[in-house]
Amino acid sequence: MSSFSSAYRALITSPDVLKTCQSFRGLPDLLCYLKDWFQVPSVSDQDLLGKLNLHNQQVLDVSHEQLRGYWLPCRYDSGQRRLHWCLPLGPATEPFQDETISRYRQQSLVNLVLQPKTSLDALLSAEPPSGSCLPCGFIFHLSRCGSTLLSGCAVQLDAVQILSESPLLTEVLLDVGLTPVQQQQLLRQLVDLQAAPFPGRPHLVIKWNAWDILRWDVIQKAFPRVPAVLLVRNPAEILAAHQKMAGRHMSGDPRMSTFDPVFAPIAGFLDFRMTVLHRLMSAMYEVLSNQNNQAQLVDYAQLNAGTIAQQLQRWVGPIEAPGLERIARRLQVNAKHPDQVFVPDVKQKQGAFADEQRALIDHRLMPVYESLHRIQSWFPTLN
Incomplete structure (x- = not known):
């Protein structure tokens, strides 16, 4: 050398x-x-x-x-x-x-x-380090349904660090050359390596990409018993948000089809995106159907200072007044652009589609969306 x-x-x-x-x-x-x-x-x-x-x-x-x-x-x-x-x-x-x-x-x-x-x-080939950093909570979501808001509120707490859609973890899950066992090992090791530089923030929350719910089994085996929140939203509002700026899984990225066949593009962007969204909601239904999963459903319409604080306390314990105040201030700004004031846009998104398109969306997606809420009421998550 x-x-x-x-x-x-x-x-x-x-x-x-x-x-x-x-x-x-x-x-x-x-x-x-x-x-x-x-x-x-x-x-x-x-x-x-x-x-x-x-x-x-x-x-x-x-x-x-x-x-x-x-x-x-x-x-x-x-x-x-x-x-x-x-x-x-x-x-x-x-x-x-x-x-x-x-x-x-x-x-x-x-x-x-x-x-x-x-x-x-x-x-x-390396042995995992002793005393590895482990996550205390997971955020899964359908995209455009408040996950960035929740993770942004989490990081307002001094003891919390966030991995928000880590490109490193995504590329491991997308790599079809890795076996599920190798992916599980790498997730544990890479989460630890990304969290280790910040020992002063012992509570690690991971926000996964929307499509990562399709690898729930791999993630759950890598990190058993980590409580998760599954964020959902009215399907028409989600699809309206992707009309303005499509996420990777809604754009027809050819590499995504090797991850799951549902991402193979089909004729018509609306049909394609409805198919993808249906698949993601169905995967969430499967997760919620298993009472052993530490998973809880939360709808975008339910997100406010109280429900967010309650969810974070589930992960990190009691939150003192200064932390609650920072969360309240965070709710006043745009989740993805914190330098901008938050402007509610539910009505705008609800009216984004022509009547015929909206009827089609409701026909194909509302049944599975409603079933998510029903199964949550049947199998309430343990605190």
């Missing part, structure tokens, strides 16, 4: 040195420090960046336990079976995890010049 490669490896696995690197506010100062570290004082900035980029593309031969707690796995490349890492800058506060990762990359000079990668196979 070359001296530069050895120094690169030592740098990536040295928390104190990385902390020093994070302290520099200008790229020239950071590069000057790195030249001393690599003992190449006469090399140009461009050549140093080139050497670093070359090593960033290689698989780093270190154990994941050596990176745990200060590096954060941020992306999984299924084609090359590699994990990408970055240094976190505080816990997630953005509506979605990919926005948090973008903040880490944009606001840290170190993340611009150091982008280590490790092998997924090495993680699969």
